[in-house]
Amino acid sequence: MAGPVRPPRVSARRRRPGVIALSLALIAGGGAGVAVLLLQVGHRTEVVRVVRDVQVGQVLTQDDLGKASIALDPAVRAVPAEDLMSVVGKRAAVELMPGSLLAPSQVTKDALVKAGEQLVSIGLEAEQVPASELVPGQRVALVHVPAAGAPEAGKTSDVVPRTLDGRVVKASGAAPGTGVVVVDVATAASDGPTAAAWEAAGALRLVLAAVDGG
Template identity: 80%
Template sequence: MSKTQERADTASSYTALQQGQVAGPVTPRRVSARRRRPGVIALSLALIAAGGAGAAVLLLQVGHRTEVVTVVRDVHVGQVLTEDDLGKASIALDPAVKAVRADDLGAVVGKRAAVELKPGSLLAPSQVTKDNLVKAGEQLVPIGLEPKQIPATALVPGQKVKLVHVPAQGATDTGEKSDVAPQTIDGRVVKASSAAPGTGIVVVDVAASATDGPTAAAWVAAGTLRLVLSAPDGS
């Protein structure tokens, strides 16, 4: 065989080999098909819808504001409220918070403060009263209490108390027990001050009957008076 024939056969074989490689079968890429789950899709859509509805309700609640009455300056217990003591504010009011609406401002003007009112606070219906804290036939008796005489329970306006007469300090003790009950006077707290710096003394204004007022004042002057809290039912 001639060299020319050998080159032709080699070229034919190489061409056939290339054609065979090109024409051979190609294995396709395996693609994992996701299995559709209608239940999961429906649940997802429901959660999205619920979240959107909740957000809409929250936006409506935040956007809803209420005009309420506020306190703009200090008002003492028993003081008559005036328009200068009160103001208005627009806030997002929680239903659990009881506040006087701005439309009722005129209804609280002229009433008395049942508690101490501080600037910047909301005015609640329970903080005002139409009654005079010292009623007809009563007298106001101021009582100074040392730190050891102050009850752990906070004294608040309207709280019922008993004024108890005790033996004066330095009185002779005979060692005999007396069956006579100590003398007492019924009273009602009108106001309790803060503890005085240095001494810690708290002054409590107590309303007592006009007939008992002078006696209670004498006990205070003699240092023979003690204040006792009464039970909620007055007993």
């Protein structure tokens, strides 16, 4: 009588060192790729930010500025953090608000009121304020118009109203209650007293010039 049949022996597969090494390399390489991808997605840039209010024309100090690390959109222009000291000592070309990023176009090395110019403040009633925002650098014309009640008021004339060239340096917000907006306008030094006299007499109006300054 034949003895019991033994099941065939199944030998364990031999582990090949080369295959193991290759597998580890692929895992490591995949991990590195993921790490690089995460770094690219979360890439942050050190830029300059404003830490306190700075008025138009004010000279920037180191205390006005700080640094921020952000994921910056390529379309956003901001001063790199390493260039912070390069903007210290320059003037604010626009009003700067705390928490905002500082753009290169927001500072200037030039004085906002240049040599040979004078600054005239003009108060505009709510109905006289242009719908377009008044911004520093905007070219304007200061137009002389007869004040209400003046002898020449209401008279028709073919004479072109006298005008003076000017440039907006700063425009305030509307005053609570009155809505009056005060606009600082730089004019030629020879025109400053005339513009001031027109303003005092209530005979001055501000007209925006063409965008190209013409």
